[in-house]
Amino acid sequence: MAITVNGPVPDDRLGIVAAHEHLLYGLPGWHDDPAVLFDRPKVFDALLAALREFKAAGGNSLMDASGTLCGRDPEFLKALSAAAGINIIASCGLGAQELIPGYFGLPLAERALREQRRDGEPPLWIPDAGYIGGMLGAEMSDGMPMAGMVRSRACAGFVLCACSAQPASEIEEMAIRGAAMAARRHDVPLRLEGGAHAPRLFPLITAEGLAAGRVVIGHCDDARCLDSARDRELASQGAYVAYDHVGWQDGSPHAMPDAQRVQQVKDMVAAGYAERVLLSCGTVGCGLGVPASKHGMSHLLKDFVPRLSGAGVGDSALHTLLVENPRRLFAQL
Numbered sequence: 001m002a003i004t005v006n007g008p009v010p011d012d013r014l015g016i017v018a019a020h021e022h023l024l025y026g027l028p029g030w031h032d033d034p035a036v037l038f039d040r041p042k043v044f045d046a047l048l049a050a051l052r053e054f055k056a057a058g059g060n061s062l063m064d065a066s067g068t069l070c071g072r073d074p075e076f077l078k079a080l081s082a083a084a085g086i087n088i089i090a091s092c093g094l095g096a097q098e099l100i101p102g103y104f105g106l107p108l109a110e111r112a113l114r115e116q117r118r119d120g121e122p123p124l125w126i127p128d129a130g131y132i133g134g135m136l137g138a139e140m141s142d143g144m145p146m147a148g149m150v151r152s153r154a155c156a157g158f159v160l161c162a163c164s165a166q167p168a169s170e171i172e173e174m175a176i177r178g179a180a181m182a183a184r185r186h187d188v189p190l191r192l193e194g195g196a197h198a199p200r201l202f203p204l205i206t207a208e209g210l211a212a213g214r215v216v217i218g219h220c221d222d223a224r225c226l227d228s229a230r231d232r233e234l235a236s237q238g239a240y241v242a243y244d245h246v247g248w249q250d251g252s253p254h255a256m257p258d259a260q261r262v263q264q265v266k267d268m269v270a271a272g273y274a275e276r277v278l279l280s281c282g283t284v285g286c287g288l289g290v291p292a293s294k295h296g297m298s299h300l301l302k303d304f305v306p307r308l309s310g311a312g313v314g315d316s317a318l319h320t321l322l323v324e325n326p327r328r329l330f331a332q333l
Contacts, residue, residue: 003089004090011326014326014330015059016061022065023080024076024285027288036288044076063089063326067093068091092182093136093191094132094161094175097163108174131178133182136178137181158183158189159189160192162176163201180207192217202215219244222254223253232271232273235277238276242277246304247299262308269317276325278325283295
């Protein structure tokens with residue numbers, strides 16, 4: 001069962017799923033910048049057209065990975081989903097350290113500084129993984145927060161967490177453990193964007209009791225940290241490996257030719273891990289102070305899947321990658 005922005009949907013009705021997209025995406029604080037113009041009706045129409053194109057190409061569902069802080073608008077997503085006839089599964093989670101607000105990070109920094117100086121009591125409030133887990137859990141049971149200190153009726157359907165290019169910091173590990181706690185309690189998938197550090201962070205997640213089959217290792221086609229041995233090892237432990245920047249072929253540090261992604265998928269299928277791979281484009285439909293992507297999410301089905309087919313990936317394997325794997329990710333364990 002997947003929790004979409006418009007309610008539960010049985011996993012066998014998800015169809016083809018894009019496993020990592022950003023309908024709206026902006027860095028925390030974007031809404032305080034007067035230079036960022038968000039024309040809501042215009043953006044809605046543009047995203048509706050993109051979703052309808054994805055649906056016409058065969059898509060039926062998508063996982064929106066903007067998390068709690070990076071531009072997510074629950075009621076906007078509800079309206080888009082209803083208008084397009086696409087299942088949208090929204091996410092909650094804090095992301096990497098540079099995206100985590102000072103509300104969570106400053107008490108940790110103050111505590112460390114005072115311990116170093118030995119000059120006073122620590123801050124009165126110190127966040128911990130349990131607090132983060134409870135906060136994210138409420139987004140899945142009570143609804144996602146919106147501006148004005150109110151909650152939407154729409155609930156998040158999966159949790160995301162991340163670390164930066166460096167080994168995970170204290171606050172990142174706290175957020176990752178909290179995300180794992182929330183995912184376990186609510187029996188939803190967790191997406192980790194850990195790059196080269198994913199093998200070390202994966203045990204941190206499963207140590208909180210979350211089944212490996214609920215974990216997605218994202219950004220495995222990031223040009224800065226390609227590692228086929230890592231992908232096979234994580235898949236062998238039961239995690240899903242996501243090649244989710246399909247179509248990002250230039251203009252970004254993580255970009256690379258799609259031909260390389262075709263080879264990544266072929267290699268995983270040949271190694272017997274077709275059942276552990278997810279695909280998506282990682283598009284930015286509307287960039288809130290950041291650039292939107294040049295390609296749309298339909299690129300996955302209109303361009304990349306034909307490339308896979310032409311490279312010898314059979315119809316059965318393609319169905320596994322696009323339909324069966326996402327269905328299994330959300331199915332009751």
